[in-house]
Amino acid sequence: AQTVTQSQPEMSVQEAETVTLSCTYDTSESDYYLFWYKQPPSRQMILVIRQEAYKQQNATENRFSVNFQKAAKSFSLKISDSQLGDAAMYFCAYRSGNYGGSQGNLIFGKGTKLSVKP
Amino acid sequence: EAGVTQFPSHSVIEKGQTVTLRCDPISGHDNLYWYRRVMGKEIKFLLHFVKESKQDESGMPNNRFLAERTGGTYSTLKVQPAELEDSGVYFCASSQGNQREQFFGPGTRLTVL
Numbered sequence: 520a521q522t523v524t525q526s527q528p529e530m531s532v533q534e535a536e537t538v539t540l541s542c543t544y545d546t547s548e549s550d551y552y553l554f555w556y557k558q559p560p561s562r563q564m565i566l567v568i569r570q571e572a573y574k575q576q577n578a579t580e581n582r583f584s585v586n587f588q589k590a591a592k593s594f595s596l597k598i599s600d601s602q603l604g605d606a607a608m609y610f611c612a613y614r615s616g617n618y619g620g621s622q623g624n625l626i627f628g629k630g631t632k633l634s635v636k637p
Numbered sequence: 638e639a640g641v642t643q644f645p646s647h648s649v650i651e652k653g654q655t656v657t658l659r660c661d662p663i664s665g666h667d668n669l670y671w672y673r674r675v676m677g678k679e680i681k682f683l684l685h686f687v688k689e690s691k692q693d694e695s696g697m698p699n700n701r702f703l704a705e706r707t708g709g710t711y712s713t714l715k716v717q718p719a720e721l722e723d724s725g726v727y728f729c730a731s732s733q734g735n736q737r738e739q740f741f742g743p744g745t746r747l748t749v750l
Contacts, residue, residue: 554738563640563741563743564741623668623685623692624672624693625680625730630679
């Protein structure tokens, strides 16, 4: 069974600086997707960034980028030029590439609570 | 476009009572998922609907949980009778076809006393 591990329950970053959130996963599949979701306080979860396992290039979305190390099964999120609005719970998630049946669901880590200091 | 909505946002009930949670997916999304996060733990998958059919209910904890999606639109998740360990935040998500992204609702926080 696939598992996702986020080893940092809480992180803190100074505004305008860079922070990296860690995520490791375990799977025997070769085709899968990895996601970072953000849940601000009292708001709904939104997708931050997505990575297809078959792509070697790391995904980037504005100030958010990932370091995807497939062999090491590592998928860290880097937030550059941190802003106060980045404060949230961040969840790393895995989804099988074999869509359909039981593979459509997401498998989540426990989350990392990010605080941004002004 | 309206996002995924869930009702109620909070529910506090006594052990042994019944509670029904509702999820309205994004219009046109065939896939609807229920997840649950118990305090301090991972968000766990409960079940997956494709239209009105249960595609996968392997994450349902026990037979006290009943999910329905009549007509393939909104879904309800009933807990009967509720137990203390059912407390947590219940999330609903929807996606269209084979779309990789799931769109989440704000969640329902359930507290069983």
